[in-house]
Amino acid sequence: xxxxxxxxxxxxxxxxxxxxxxxxxxxxxxxxxxxxxxxxxxxxxxxxxxxxxxxxxxxxxxxxxxxxxxxxxxxxxxxxxxxxxxxxxxxxxxxxxxxxxxxxxxxxxxxxxxxxxxxxxxxxxxxxxxxxxxxxxxxxxxxxxxxxxxxxxxxxxxxxxxxxxxxxxxxxxxxxxxxxxxxxxxxx
Amino acid sequence: xxxxxxxxxxxxxxxxxxxxxxxxxxxxxxxxxxxxxxxxxxxxxxxxxxxxxxxxxxxxxxxxxxxxxxxxxxxxxxxxxxxxxxxxxxxxxxxxxxxxxxxxxxxxxxxxxxxxxxxxxxxxxxxxxxxxxxxxxxxxxxxxxxxxxxxxxxxxxxxxxxxxxxxxxxxxxxxxxxxxxxxxxxxx
Numbered sequence: 291x292x293x294x295x296x297x298x299x300x301x302x303x304x305x306x307x308x309x310x311x312x313x314x315x316x317x318x319x320x321x322x323x324x325x326x327x328x329x330x331x332x333x334x335x336x337x338x339x340x341x342x343x344x345x346x347x348x349x350x351x352x353x354x355x356x357x358x359x360x361x362x363x364x365x366x367x368x369x370x371x372x373x374x375x376x377x378x379x380x381x382x383x384x385x386x387x388x389x390x391x392x393x394x395x396x397x398x399x400x401x402x403x404x405x406x407x408x409x410x411x412x413x414x415x416x417x418x419x420x421x422x423x424x425x426x427x428x429x430x431x432x433x434x435x436x437x438x439x440x441x442x443x444x445x446x447x448x449x450x451x452x453x454x455x456x457x458x459x460x461x462x463x464x465x466x467x468x469x470x471x472x473x474x475x476x477x478x
Numbered sequence: 479x480x481x482x483x484x485x486x487x488x489x490x491x492x493x494x495x496x497x498x499x500x501x502x503x504x505x506x507x508x509x510x511x512x513x514x515x516x517x518x519x520x521x522x523x524x525x526x527x528x529x530x531x532x533x534x535x536x537x538x539x540x541x542x543x544x545x546x547x548x549x550x551x552x553x554x555x556x557x558x559x560x561x562x563x564x565x566x567x568x569x570x571x572x573x574x575x576x577x578x579x580x581x582x583x584x585x586x587x588x589x590x591x592x593x594x595x596x597x598x599x600x601x602x603x604x605x606x607x608x609x610x611x612x613x614x615x616x617x618x619x620x621x622x623x624x625x626x627x628x629x630x631x632x633x634x635x636x637x638x639x640x641x642x643x644x645x646x647x648x649x650x651x652x653x654x655x656x657x658x659x660x661x662x663x664x665x666x
Contacts, residue, residue, distance in 0.1 A: 368662070368664070369662065370662050370663065370664075402598070405598065405601070406594050406597070406598050409594070409597040409598060409601055410590070410593065410594050410597060413593070413597055431634055431638070431655065431658060432658065432662060434630075434634050435630060435631070435634055435655070435658060435659055435662055436662055438626070438627075438630030438633075438634075439626075439627055439630055439659070439662065439663065442622075442623060442626030442627055442630065443623070445626075446619055446622050446623055446626075450619070467619065467623070470619060470620065470623060471623055471627070471663060472663055472664065474556070474557065474558050474620060474623055474624055474627065475558065475627070475659060475660055475663045476556070476558075476660065
């Protein structure tokens with residue numbers, strides 16, 4: 291790799307975030323992103339399949355880690371606990387500071403094109419969770435419900451975490467959302 | 479409206495379903511759909527904004543009815559019951575026979591382009607549910623959780639309903655999925 295390309299991927303990601311925030315995702319071209327990062331447009335496409343992917347470069351690693359978390363969860367856990375456990379075990383700070391994750395989330399929510407990409411990735415991930423639960427012998431309907439509910443609890447907690455004023459642990463927020471869920475669903 | 483156009487919308491929808499099933503969504507053009515329905519391509523675009531929309535023509539009516547169902551639900555219901563109530567009140571058979579809904583679902587699941595459209599519509603609908611719950615004075619996190627969980631329960635029940643051998647009532651299946659949910663979440 292020529293020396294001028296060292297750190298290109300990170301620079302492209304930062305340049306993209308800045309431009310998406312300034313002028314919107316739809317109004318930003320990969321040529322502009324590459325320009326701001328000081329590389330060619332061709333280099334952009336060496337790192338990213340298309341424009342949205344510059345914001346989703348961690349999603350394959352995330353997906354694989356979470357599915358592995360479900361596979362390797364203690365067999366004593368209930369299906370919902372298994373999903374919660376996998377989500378809690380992942381090091382969310384490895385995706386960047388809370389501020390950068392908050393900025394990324396705001397950019398995604400502001401663009402239909404990015405939101406679509408995000409939704410399809412979440413959907414694929416949920417299907418993989420269901421598969422991993424089935425492999426553990428969980429009944430199909432229970433696997434679907436536990437995945438749906440588990441992801442719903444997590445995204446509520448994650449959203450609170452990235453927007454929290456103080457630096458509270460995500461696991462703590464998740465616990466509190468799970469307690470809220472129990473009150474919503476009520477006794478069986 | 480000239481006489482040859484009477485029933486065009488229905489014919490276009492049926493033609494699209496047939497072609498999507500036979501040769502796939504991506505391999506089917508609006509010209510082919512219009513051709514099979516015996517109308518011009520221009521007529522296709524008078525009824526539908528683009529190719530995917532031919533499968534989503536009921537979604538605005540559905541969205542409006544469900545949001546109205548949340549608004550008008552008895553105030554004694556809990557947030558989750560409110561969502562369940564709105565989904566249970568809707569006449570799902572008005573979207574077509576169970577068989578046609580099962581066929582539609584299979585076509586959507588087989589195409590990334592259609593799945594994306596479906597996910598974005600579900601997401602918008604969920605946001606509208608949250609808004610409607612907020613208007614009823616529900617706390618924001620509880621509104622999000624109740625919407626997420628309520629939709630998750632419903633889609634599990636809906637999927638069982640369209641695939642059931644016998645013609646069981648959707649409301650009955652929903653009740654049973656809600657009971658399963660309670661066992662998954664456990665006592666508060």
